[in-house]
Amino acid sequence: DQQVKQNSPSLSVQEGRISILNCDYTNSMFDYFLWYKKYPAEGPTFLISISSIKDKNEDGRFTVFLNKSAKHLSLHIVPSQPGDSAVYFCAAREYSGAGSYQLTFGKGTKLSVIP
Template sequence: DQQVKQNSPSLSVQEGRISILNCDYTNSMFDYFLWYKKYPAEGPTFLISISSIKDKNEDGRFTVFLNKSAKHLSLHIVPSQPGDSAVYFCAAAGLSNFGNEKLTFGTGTRLTIIP
């Protein structure tokens, strides 16, 4: 049962344009949503997160939007740069009584920025 889904395995975007990566989830108990970027032979690197009480969070070139009613979030990268080429994972976390914020990951989207 895939609770976090990234339906686009790959995306190619021209340098300087906007990259939009999408993510859907099914579990209403998720409280936080995070985006990670991963280069080959490295661990995932945290990019940006958003709480379920917000609908937008911005950090420099990265903006995450959350639509709770649609159980959908997206990551916008503007402007896209060649160094943004990587695999992007969407992840969701829900709080338990013990404060166990385990992350449930999507399958990733490979973003390629074309110079």
């Protein structure tokens, strides 16, 4: 039972245009959401996050939107650049007791930005 779903395995976008990556979740106990970017043969790197009490967070070209009622979040990249080509993972955080948190990851979306 996937608690975090990224339904698009891949996405191709022209350079300079907007990339929109989507993520759905089912667990109401998630309180914080993160996007990670992963290049081949490297570990995931943190990109941007959003708390469940907010609906938008922006950092440069990257904006994350959260629709809590729909249990949906999206990552917008504007403008898209060839260097953005990578796999993007959506992750959701849940408190697991004793001061610790666990992340649940989606399967990832491979973004290709075409020059």
